[in-house]
Amino acid sequence: MQLSTRRRDRLIGLFVAGAVLLNPPVLDLFSGGWVFGIPSLYAYFFTVWALLIVGLALVLEGSRARPDDRDDGAP
Amino acid sequence: MNTALVVAASLVYLGLLFAVAYFVEHGGRGSARLSRSSIVYTLSLAVYCSSWTFAGGIGRASQSGIDFLPTYLGPTLAFCLGFVLIRKVLRVSRANRITSIADLIGARFGKSTGLAALVTVIAVVGMVPYLALQLKSISSGLDVLAAGAPLVDVTSIPVLADGAFWAAVVLTVFAMLFGSRSLHPDEHHPGMVVAVALESILKLVALTAVGVFVCFGLFHGVGDLFARGAANPAIAGLYTHGGVGRGIDWLAMTALAAAAILCLPRQFQVMVVENVEERHLDRALWLFPLYLLAINLFVLPIAVAGRLTMPVGADPDSLVLTVPLAAGAPWLALIAFLGGLSASASMVVVEATALSLMVCNDVVMPALLRWRSLGLAERPDLTRLLLWIRRIAMIGVMALGYLYMRWDSQRYALVSIGLMSFVAVAQFAPAIVGGLFWRGASKAGAVAGISAGFAVWLYTEFLPSLAQSGSLPPAFVEHGLFGLSWLRPYALFGLNGLDPVTHGFFWTMLANLGAFIGVSLLARQSAIERAQAALFVDAFRFDAAAQIWRRTAHLPDLVTLAARFLGRERADAAFAAWGRERGVDAAKTVHADAELVLFGERLLAGVVGAASARVLVGSVVQEEPLGVDEVMRLLDETSRLIQANRQLEEKSRELEAATSNLQAANARLQVLDRLKDDFVATVNHELRTPLTSIRTFSEILRNHPDLPLGERQEFLRVVVAESERLTRLINQLLDLSKIEADGTAARPLAPLDVAAVAADCAASMRQVFATNRVALSLAIGSEPAWTMGDRDRLVQVVVNLLANAAKFSPPGEGRVTLAVSAEADAVEIAVADNGPGVPAAEREIVFERFRQGGDPLTDKPGGVGLGLAICQRIVAQHGGRIWVEDAPDGGALFRVRLLRTAARAEPLAAAE
Numbered sequence: 001m002q003l004s005t006r007r008r009d010r011l012i013g014l015f016v017a018g019a020v021l022l023n024p025p026v027l028d029l030f031s032g033g034w035v036f037g038i039p040s041l042y043a044y045f046f047t048v049w050a051l052l053i054v055g056l057a058l059v060l061e062g063s064r065a066r067p068d069d070r071d072d073g074a075p
Numbered sequence: 076m077n078t079a080l081v082v083a084a085s086l087v088y089l090g091l092l093f094a095v096a097y098f099v100e101h102g103g104r105g106s107a108r109l110s111r112s113s114i115v116y117t118l119s120l121a122v123y124c125s126s127w128t129f130a131g132g133i134g135r136a137s138q139s140g141i142d143f144l145p146t147y148l149g150p151t152l153a154f155c156l157g158f159v160l161i162r163k164v165l166r167v168s169r170a171n172r173i174t175s176i177a178d179l180i181g182a183r184f185g186k187s188t189g190l191a192a193l194v195t196v197i198a199v200v201g202m203v204p205y206l207a208l209q210l211k212s213i214s215s216g217l218d219v220l221a222a223g224a225p226l227v228d229v230t231s232i233p234v235l236a237d238g239a240f241w242a243a244v245v246l247t248v249f250a251m252l253f254g255s256r257s258l259h260p261d262e263h264h265p266g267m268v269v270a271v272a273l274e275s276i277l278k279l280v281a282l283t284a285v286g287v288f289v290c291f292g293l294f295h296g297v298g299d300l301f302a303r304g305a306a307n308p309a310i311a312g313l314y315t316h317g318g319v320g321r322g323i324d325w326l327a328m329t330a331l332a333a334a335a336i337l338c339l340p341r342q343f344q345v346m347v348v349e350n351v352e353e354r355h356l357d358r359a360l361w362l363f364p365l366y367l368l369a370i371n372l373f374v375l376p377i378a379v380a381g382r383l384t385m386p387v388g389a390d391p392d393s394l395v396l397t398v399p400l401a402a403g404a405p406w407l408a409l410i411a412f413l414g415g416l417s418a419s420a421s422m423v424v425v426e427a428t429a430l431s432l433m434v435c436n437d438v439v440m441p442a443l444l445r446w447r448s449l450g451l452a453e454r455p456d457l458t459r460l461l462l463w464i465r466r467i468a469m470i471g472v473m474a475l476g477y478l479y480m481r482w483d484s485q486r487y488a489l490v491s492i493g494l495m496s497f498v499a500v501a502q503f504a505p506a507i508v509g510g511l512f513w514r515g516a517s518k519a520g521a522v523a524g525i526s527a528g529f530a531v532w533l534y535t536e537f538l539p540s541l542a543q544s545g546s547l548p549p550a551f552v553e554h555g556l557f558g559l560s561w562l563r564p565y566a567l568f569g570l571n572g573l574d575p576v577t578h579g580f581f582w583t584m585l586a587n588l589g590a591f592i593g594v595s596l597l598a599r600q601s602a603i604e605r606a607q608a609a610l611f612v613d614a615f616r617f618d619a620a621a622q623i624w625r626r627t628a629h630l631p632d633l634v635t636l637a638a639r640f641l642g643r644e645r646a647d648a649a650f651a652a653w654g655r656e657r658g659v660d661a662a663k664t665v666h667a668d669a670e671l672v673l674f675g676e677r678l679l680a681g682v683v684g685a686a687s688a689r690v691l692v693g694s695v696v697q698e699e700p701l702g703v704d705e706v707m708r709l710l711d712e713t714s715r716l717i718q719a720n721r722q723l724e725e726k727s728r729e730l731e732a733a734t735s736n737l738q739a740a741n742a743r744l745q746v747l748d749r750l751k752d753d754f755v756a757t758v759n760h761e762l763r764t765p766l767t768s769i770r771t772f773s774e775i776l777r778n779h780p781d782l783p784l785g786e787r788q789e790f791l792r793v794v795v796a797e798s799e800r801l802t803r804l805i806n807q808l809l810d811l812s813k814i815e816a817d818g819t820a821a822r823p824l825a826p827l828d829v830a831a832v833a834a835d836c837a838a839s840m841r842q843v844f845a846t847n848r849v850a851l852s853l854a855i856g857s858e859p860a861w862t863m864g865d866r867d868r869l870v871q872v873v874v875n876l877l878a879n880a881a882k883f884s885p886p887g888e889g890r891v892t893l894a895v896s897a898e899a900d901a902v903e904i905a906v907a908d909n910g911p912g913v914p915a916a917e918r919e920i921v922f923e924r925f926r927q928g929g930d931p932l933t934d935k936p937g938g939v940g941l942g943l944a945i946c947q948r949i950v951a952q953h954g955g956r957i958w959v960e961d962a963p964d965g966g967a968l969f970r971v972r973l974l975r976t977a978a979r980a981e982p983l984a985a986a987e
Contacts, residue, residue, distance in 0.1 A: 024326065025322060031314075032314070037302060038298065039301060053151070056154070056155065061358070
């Protein structure tokens, strides 16, 4: 229960972070420049999106061992 | 490109998909593993990316840049909350066997048939444009591959020559094969799920292939592509975002997509209904956003390349096909087409399955069941009827989609149509989320909210779309209904400057939320609503539905009812499984209690929906009327109840422990009581026997004064002997009661030598042994064995043991051994004989009063039965232990163990 509550709180934290960082007005701050030949708006959006997913994966998969789930892989 | 080739490739591809689905449904090797995998589950969720993503997203990106992304940001953010929200939907749906979004809302708000039907109607109306969009996408894809560009006006060609028509026919057949081949109580379609997962892989591969080709085949990498785009000011605008109006549109789009991922019927189907294990969700919660990210990675590059390479005015929604075609890569275009076909086909099949389920379970079946003259409720087997209703519903839904596509969708981009559908289904979001987390959400509120939202949607989204295509007079869009300018559908109450979708979303949500919350706050909930509300809101803590519905039924009725909708075998198997789980034989049970009735209802709910199931079960159960007050009392204090329940459990555990202690004590008391009775009876008997003979012989002496002297002497001898026996008995009884009454501190203990005591006793008993012709041998060590004790008492113990041994040893060949041995901290006296011994079962009871070997009343070896009891108590007073075991040569061996003290160790005690 303790663990599950902590996970829930972390996921809500990720939600808030994603909602703030990936929406205007924060998003619009990155409009217009360039990063490694890619428009900064896109570079920023996809980077933060990817980090958000990494965060989700860490919270959802990391905090407990699930041996029964390990071999349940792709076809 | 040859149309026949494209059509053939598409049919082969669809055939392959069906083969895979068939393989999985029929349990081919490894198929169970496949359909129970979290990866397949995640990929099936990607049915979200319909042809709208595939073609429409690129079209949108080529027109307004990053605006295509909120549609995927919304689901990502929604999935961040999925651990709380989606898991709860899953849990509730599984517990209540909910199989569609209409069922979910209907069940939450008091198993309401009307509400479920309303949701179904809205879902169908809302999804028709969306289905049309898929057909349009397929048909324009075919046109592009055949002619290089989509046809401008499909209405000019006959229906039978229209590619979209045939696409609709093929996909309908496909949907019927996948989604309504047989009835499952849980509505699992593993074949369909695996096929959808495969399609999701192809979608991703195809779009990525086109993207890689564009970036590295047509241009020198992504940087080059973007840089060339930047040189054109019209394209450079795609790289930026900003402005208050666009910000609001963006936020609205994100919220809309987040609501849609929960509310789209096909999403509910794959995410909730087809979910095999709850833990798969944990993985999907991050893997699905990853899929969305991957499939969107190349959308902008393809869009920019399209703008750069295609002439101005080319159809933006076809860029994914026209760019490879124009670049001379027709095979890539074909792969892209198959990717788009996958996107459309999976969406259509799952959506049609989900919608047909809703139409059948929440509109048609309830209506048919109420139509009494049809006699449906009496028909023995309804499974085929159910399947046909679903198939016809699929055909109907697809027909509507085709008609809409043919006559209405031409003027719209794919994305606009899709978003319109999103706004329609988003009307369910307040009722679902509110229903899951707010116990006060009432049926009246849900009906009001959904109706109000839907009405506003019709006015601000759907009717204008009809008007724009010419099906309705366009005047009301321009000037407002009745010429009232504040009623203009795209600028309601003068709200200008927003995208029509944002505008519609805002007003529908305002109306929906306002009515939902307002009416819920004002309206009173009925008993069943309260019950369902508590079940849903407290889904993680509480499953006590059976306690709320006090319904009973005749089990055969219930099974027959289930059999009519599931088929006899499935119904029997389900009830038998239920019985096994609870250790009851379902076949022998006649009376179905509340829990079993609930099980039957949920079983039916899986097939016909919660509302219909309730009506059906209602026909065979006796239900105790349930008052509002009662439900309030039962449920409004759920949390307090749970708290109290926990305390009660603790208390009851304590009580159980106390009870078992009491029971043990009681059993002991009963034994003691019986022993006391035995004791009184025995004492009575023991006292009476000598008294009777004394009295008898005395009377003879009195009444017959002329008895010969010898006889008189003999009688007097008996009287004296019996008197002595009586005296002995009374003395022993007194002794015993004195020992028992005195307790441990009876007399001062003094150091004494057990060896000496034993030797004295043996000496004093010689005569007795001689009389009984029993040999007594001593094994007493020469060194003294000191203990603290009362000499007289210990003598009594040893004498008693020796007397017993003499008594039980066979005269003539009896051998008794008295041994005293000293150990480090103990002194042991052992008396062994070669008599009959003491059976193992009696080794405890020989130490009780009047308990001699055998029956105390009939089998009299000559004692009074108090000797051992006295010994036991004396030894206990000395802190020692006495027990009996088998002697080496078959008789009894009594052992007395006393504490040993050092010689004369305690002069103080000795002085006393």
